[in-house]
Amino acid sequence: MFKRLREPDSEWVTIEIDGESRRVPKDETVAAAVLADRIGHCRTTPVSGAPRAPYCLMGVCFECLMEIDGIPNRQACMVPVAEGMVIRRQNGAGSVVGLQVGTEKDG
Amino acid sequence: MAEHFEFAVIGAGPAGLAAAALAAQTGVAAVVLDEQPTLGGQIYRSIEQSPLSDSNILGDDYRIGEGLVWAFRASGARHLGGTDVWMVGTDRGIGLASDGKARIVTADRILIAVGSQERAVPFPGWTLPGVMTAGAGQILLKSAAVVPSDGVVLAGTGPLLFLIAAQYVRAGVSLKAVLDMTPRANYVRAAPYLPAALTAGNYIGKGLSYMREIRKAGVAVTGAVRDLRAVGGERLEAVTYSAAGRRHRIDTGLLMVHFGVIPNTSLSRSIGIDHEWDARQVCWRPRTDEWGNTSVDGIAVAGDCAGIWGAQAAAHAGRLAALEAARALGRIDTAERDGQAAPDRAFLRRDRRVRPFLEVLYSPESCLDAELEDDVLVCRCEEITAGQVRQAAQLGCMGPNQVKAFLRAGMGPCQGRQCGDTVARLTARAGGKSMAEVGFLRPRPPIKPISIETLAKIEEAAAAMPDIEQA
Known part of the structure; x- marks a missing residue:
């Protein structure tokens, strides 16, 4: 879907996206890194479980919520990547300190 | 004791940068708060360190941001990047968060310069992965040099649609189609405003040159497109639309849409500032006087968050707000404020002549009326x-x-x-x-995500937020 116009050089860092190691430019946001990685979607919705991907990339749509370094509901378009960062797709509502918050609505 | 700023500017785009730089020159201690780590806002995103090796891709207008950033850097104004503003109170308390830590600061004067956002226009399939805004595509290009790899369909109405199309052509991106949803009738309606628009700087000429670039590259541009639909299961597979009396389909994994921009008013609405409906720009905007002062004492707005006038106008509006701040803070008197404001007012008078034409031509009403x-x-x-x-x-x-x-x-x-x-x-x-x-939705703080843990750790919170304590 997307590609980088840049070639890898020393300014790249290693991150993990859904368990897979990736080299990405150090000034990218998590959302850009995820889109360039062709993972398709970054989360599923808490209401219907539909897949969603980043939509506005400027912090106003909240579609790119992901789990970053263990913290859920972070805006991937607002967070710059960092060496060793662990990024996961967020399925449903995400969890808080071991507590699963309502993933499906009743009825 | 809460940290105190003399002049807090929220937003590091053209309005905020110009305002902080000018205020600092008059001796005001100005600080710019922005959620992005770098200066420039969205319009001049990554201006100090572009990932693009070819600076021609983004064009001349983007480079205007360099001058603004240099002036800001030279002025002595401070920059707090990577800082979310999640609350502003009528008492000018400001809730900040950075690196997972939150604090409450106060300010004598606040300027909200948070720019615009793209107008959200729903259509069937618009939530599918593979559908995003044209502005999002431009942010990926500016900030990360990330571009569509297997082609893209651009659809909607407004100048940005043709700008991003031209930028993609320069970057060698394959454009499957540009679907212009501007109704033909809008050209007739806008025509009377064209003579004035031509006296406003070279906006019309630039727009035409983008269109020439796009056509020269062999891109299919379809006009008067209606009934846009994104089709797919788990993700976008195709775009369908009506044009020239029949239905068409383009297979694509990527669709970027644009329906103009509107002021970003979530912060100003959350404060309780008076807003008014602008029927020509089809959006809410804060009610202001000629200096950007709002209905809340000591809080002003400037730039596109106060009404859509464009990036260049935003810088001048920021300067007006800075002069008013300098006056209110006792650095200059009224006569000096008015004198220094004259060139900015002259620029704005000339620059705004293009707006009626653009507002009528690219009115979103037909897309909203569907x-x-x-x-x-x-x-x-x-x-x-x-x-x-x-x-x-x-x-x-x-x-x-x-x-x-x-x-x-x-x-x-x-x-x-x-x-x-x-x-x-x-x-x-x-x-x-x-x-x-x-009326409009009244959002409540926090207007940016902040964890309960972070919030609970603010010692000054109770003192700085009497409203919450009483509740």
């Missing part, structure tokens, strides 16, 4: 459909705030930034009312 099917999602976060909103309106919901209480539309993470105006429009139409009558 009768939304009942099953189209309006609130992306809580997955509320147009049909549900219509039903709530028929039950007697008076406006978007009541619809929110009934349906949760606008209660999700985006706090109505995407659905607010659509819900209001559907409610207004069902009740035979105007947008001004049904």
